[in-house]
Amino acid sequence: MQITIEVNNKKLRAEKGETILSALNRNGINIPTLCRLEGLSPTGACRLCVVEVEGEAMLVTACSEPVKEWMKIRTHSPRVIRARKAIVELLLSNHPDNCLYCDRNLACELQDIAYELNIRERRLSSDAMPVMLDQSSPAITRDLAKCILCGRCVRICEEVMTINTLGFIGKGRGTHVGTTMDKDFNFSSCIHCGQCVNVCPTGAMHERYNVKEVQDYLDRDDMLKVVQYSSLVARSIAEELGMKYSTSFEEKLNEAFTRLGFDRVYSTGFGSDVLITELSEQLAKNKSKKSGATVFTSHCPAWVKFAEQTMEGVLDKLSGFKSPQQVTGAVIKALVPQLEKVEPEQIYSVSVTACTAAKYDARRDDNTRKGISDIETVLTVREMIRLLRLYGIDMNMLDGRHADEPFNLKSSCSLLTSLSGGLTESVIRVLSERHGIELSPGEIRKLRTVGSFREITLGRGKLKYNFAIVNGLKGLSQLEEMQKKVHYDLVEVMACDSGCVRGGGMDGSEAESIVKERVRSICKSSKANVIKLPADNPSIRNYYDRWIPGNADLADRKILMNSYSKKEVLL
Amino acid sequence: MSKEKAPKATKATEVTGTPKGTEAAKAAESPKDVKNSEETRQVLTEKVLAYNSDTVSAGVSSFLDKLTREDNDIPVISVSFNSGSIISGALDTWNAIEQYLADYEVDAELMHGGWFGAINFDPVVTIKLPGKNMLYFRNIFESKVESLLNSVLHNEIPKDDLLGQQGNDDYGKWPGTDFLEDHSFLKSQKRWLLNSREYYEPSDIELYIARGGYKTLIKTLNSYTIEEVCDIVEESGLRGRSGSGFSTGKKLRLALNSDSELKYLICNARESDPGAFTDKMLIEGQPHLLIEGIAIASYAMGASKAYIYIQNGADHTTAVLRESLRQAADYGLLGYNIFDSGFNLDIELRVDPGAFVCGEETALIGSLEGKRGMPQVKPPFPSTSGLNNYPTVINNAETLMNVPLIMRNGPEWFSSAGTEKSKGTKVFYLSGRSALQGIIEVEMGTPISTIIEDIADGIAGGKELKAVLIGGMVGNIIPAEKTGLLVDYEDLEAAGAALGSGGLVTLDESTCLVDLARYQMDYMHRQSCGKCIPCREGTSKMYDILSGVVKKPPVESSMSTLERFKGVMQLENIANVMKETSLCGLGQNAPNLFLSVLSDFRDELEEHIFDRKCRAGRCHGLRTFIIDVDKCTGCTICAERCPVNAIYGTRLQPYFIVEDKCTGCGICYDVCKFDAVSVK
Amino acid sequence: MANDYEEILSKYRSANRMDLIPILQEIQEQNGYISEKAIRDLGKMLDISTTGIYSIASFYDGLHFNPHGKKHIRVCNGTSCFINRQVNIMQVIEEELMVKNGETSADGKYSLELVDCMGACHSGPLLAVNNEYHSVRSEKDLKRIIEMIRSDE
Ligand SMILES: Cc1cc2nc3c(=O)[nH]c(=O)nc-3n(C[C@H](O)[C@H](O)[C@H](O)COP(=O)(O)O)c2cc1C
Ligand code: SF4
Ligand code: SF4
Ligand code: SF4
Ligand code: FES
């Protein structure tokens, strides 16, 4: 039902039951917020969204107060502005304002709000909070001094990721965000999804920096420097640089890597195609053996860590295949020495990814073979952009070049694996081809819908495959319910809602609209890609037909596999 | 305790008795055959509680008199037994009396007493000889027991320790002895909740029933509909005693009208005021009155589960309440189908795990639900969606204790006391610098000055009243000139104060109000829940600034002076923004105390800021010391010990203190053997 | 020793979140403090993350993660005791006994806590050592009390 409210002396239409904030936003009136999180209920913690409502003695918080018919609201009265300003000044009084050195410089919500409110002088001073860095985690660094206790990280970790690693600790002035018994992050149940990093308005949380390390290696001539990245990464870099994404952008990116000093540029899509091929094979085998075991995907490292620490029963059902990044990395270390005539130790392998958990993934024990890691360093998109800026590379001015063989080509399926449900869709395509069965249009539509849990059936009778897609860990509870009734052949789990498109390593992942746009664009590129199935991909054909037979390491499929065991963490 | 020697007290919980504890055991072994017997129970349940008339038969009546010790065959002696008196040495007194009775083979009964009210008089001992009025004696420490009993048991009254007699004016009267009611401490009070006739064994249900207790509950359950109870409570004009002043009857009805199969009543006995003991003291003296009130209110709103949320650390209060609840359940006054009325009620006692803010409704609910006690945004309000999302009514303990009285005596009786909009009485806990301190109860509309001058007997040592702090940590300071204010919701609100927690702290010239404001902010910045920015950061900042005002920085530079002035100028702004934007009452009211200092004692504040002086002499950080050249021997010890090297001189010559450097720590004053250092 | 709370947990087998704080209180009463292991076991039983439990428990002043000292010193921080205070009791004790507010000294001998009004303001400023109460009316009083705390081990 529509009602009328009056904002700054102008009549506006509002929906009955909505909050003042949502009515304002829809009508293009902006007010600052800090603790609000899209899609979650308001907590009213930051008080920045206060507005004046006629007849109320106190200022009210727009994020939590429902609109009422004929409510008279003033969003920028002197009283409101004074209050907002005072609140931000209070926050700033002990904030370490070494912004120039901060991860979030120019991308910080606190900075923006201070700027908007025209705060030009430090009227309140007290000692800045001492730096309290927690660098124990392979993926995420926390700097408590910069935390303004908005609670977003706590809520996203608890309410969206269902992990509960972070919590408010203590009270009053001593309140801070931390983990059980205030232990370091690496003892915690954190699955490194990086969602907290995405929502943090300040520089209190960021990925563990590896840029310097890459720089150091790029200077070395005695090493073969290789890099891999996925289409999603290229997309997000384009997005961040304000450029249009297309295949030609990818080619420019290849050139950019070369300019940075990388000797070879590979596509992570190769690993995805191997993964799709192997997983489809595994499923088909299972079917023929009638063993009937449910297979859980294992390509999302955050999900794998979650399973290892909380779902012991699922560990032997995990498919065992590494993530696309690690598959590519493992094959690089096995094949490139043979092709380039170098020792494996001489290869410095970097992966650029959308995901913070990928940093953790590269450090898993079982991603190192005979003392040689599959991948040396993982950079997030955010770090990659920094690297490009650091080297003064202007993407607009570059000519393109192709990626390097033998990991240069990718199928349209491989693109989909960065979406939740994408691996399943790819496997379905491969299996349809193999068994000559068509997926019904209704089922195809189901594949790409949203929601935390989906199920799809392929085929009939003896050749019937049931698939379940758990989109974000929240969906696990639905899976548990459904599993009581239905037997699934494959359960795909991705920790983040919508998949890697919401990865913790890229700016913007916290905004629903941006994530949706990423999904749309990935689907579009996938459709446009000429190589449809992994089996059509020459890189893959070469891998199976030409490289494996002559290479003992490659022939040993174990390099594509992880092994899992119960992880003891403070749950 | 008022003596320097500290008596040993055992753990309070051990004293008042768990089910098997000493209290029940003691009662059973005491001579008074009727106690705790099956027969007593039968009489009390069948002939009193379930008996369909307001009066009881003559036989029963004399039986009840025996139970209440109105009628006693042997002397009855009691020792006041509450948190305060235990600290004052009531246990030692108890033991000494027990010893005395055993040693001299006196056949007398020893009982626990409630409170007299003025804690200065603790431990209070009462003695009631058969057929005589009850005598109250004050400050009966262990050492005084023997002489007191020696005389009183021989009909001699030691006047020095006597507070007065209580009883009738005819045959039982002790001639030449004042009646207790005439004691200056009691004279101006109206004691409804603090009924001194209900003195013996507060947690003993038999005595409570014998005095007429729980009869109102049974009657209410049997003869009033729930709407009628809401009507009566509303009509009485009873309003929330925690300060909000919301009509209790309306609140109950709101919950009654909300459609839900489950509803909860919560008794808020958190007592969020570090300087008050009101609710705890009330509960220690009248635990069953509270239980009865909770039962009636639960009935009125349709709740079958109630919680009592009591403050952490109040071990004695908790033990008393726990025992009382056990006894009430044992008597069938709680539980399933109470006295065949069809009404069920379970009361659960919850001890607050320790957070000031849990006095706030939504924080309290959060804490009961097993969460961090952080206030939540409203709406939804608890009356529609509270504990576990069910309709919940939260009332202060004092509010609920008024309910049985209203049901017993009628709404008109209740509203006959008080002012136009504030009915009934209000309980306070007096402390600070007044001559008498402790728990008091006055009619609404009593001027604050009456409380201080008449009841509290002015300020100790004949000093002048400077101000009173009313409402605890979220309260205001009212200057002495304004103590004509009446104790009532409207009058206090008009003066910018509130009838909040029952804390009433008297202040005299020895109190520095700036330092008091700093102390209050210190408390608040540790007890803020930390959720919202204005409160968390505002209290912290105000505390920092006020701390800077009451002491000198290690090095006073023009920079630090400027910063201090800047900070001080911001204080008012921060305070106002906290009031306007904080999420809950804690943040909204945390600046009250400072703001009242600012408006009424501005000169004192400015003196601290500009002249760097504290007229009360309390802010040691502002002191400067001076060395008397005539007394100084040049022994060098002060210069050696001065932490900031502010003392200069040549050995064996008089030393001097550089004022700008001195931080006022006072070490030189302490270490000088020749009394040469003095405060400037 | 470590599993002293097992019995408590078994008593609450069908417990839910509402019982969390009473269980923590009982465990503390029995063991003197709440151990990391207790947090873990309780978390498993109630299906609450350990961070969740620590977060909740750390909010409340009455729950602690270290045992109290042999001598637990409570200093009344009630308003009345405050305004009657002649010495900065906390500061002196913190310095003399090397123990901080809310903590236990390294040797486990002393612990210190600020408490609200104890209901005997007239004898304030009050200080309690375990269950013995003292008035601290002067610096001398305090010195004497500290000596007493230090003596008889
Ligand atoms: C910070 C804060 C502390 C409070 N403390 C108490 C308290 O200790 N006791 C109490 O009864 N009410 C307290 N209240 C008020 C309660 O929220 C609630 O209004 C009250 O229990 C209602 O009872 P009444 O209607 O009987 O007054 C407090 C409120 C705030 C904001
Ligand atoms: S990275 Fe993910 S799991 Fe780890 S703390 Fe952040 S939100 Fe929680
Ligand atoms: S770390 Fe960031 S997101 Fe988390 S509470 Fe602090 S400021 Fe908010
Ligand atoms: S005003 Fe203070 S106590 Fe209340 S919610 Fe805000 S931070 Fe918490
Ligand atoms: S956005 Fe409304 S209170 Fe933070």
Ligand code: FES
């Ligand atoms: S303030 Fe210390 S006992 Fe009351």
